[in-house]
Amino acid sequence: MNINIINNSGHPLPQYETEHAAGMDIRAFIETDITIKPLQRILIPTGLHIELPVGYEAQIRPRSGLAYKHGISIVNSPGTIDADYRGELKVLLVNLSDTDFVVNDGDRIAQMVIAKHEKVSWKSVGELSDTTRGAGGYGHTGK
């Protein structure tokens, strides 16, 4: 499936790094390096604008290598890109380590998964069907 994209960054388009990867790595588009201090969050531009087909969303997810090695995650993970959004894609990074982390222009800062989603309407009812779980949750089956 082709998806319309405008790339103002001059960096490569988001791409799958392996044959069957679910996510495409996306890169920072910044004029100067950005230092993220411990527990600081910063919105990083990508220079990308996309036109998703109706019924699709894009999810902006952390990269596990950055998370494991540097404590870099995404505050609103997974970020949701709506099909009707035409603005620039941005990534809300957070530094969960105890040392500064520097983002350079062109760094692969996140990954983007394109996914189908349902659009539903609600049917108000008086009661819901019985299940074994019922209202159990939050670890009610044990550790």
Ligand SMILES: O=c1ccn([C@H]2C[C@H](O)[C@@H](COP(=O)(O)OP(=O)(O)OP(=O)(O)O)O2)c(=O)[nH]1
């Ligand atoms: O990580 C993200 C999350 C969102 N967006 C863009 C695309 C998305 O379609 C739009 C709105 O996102 P969301 O619905 O999460 O934001 P909101 O806080 O509910 O704001 P709004 O009232 O504008 O919908 O912002 C990004 O670029 N990156």
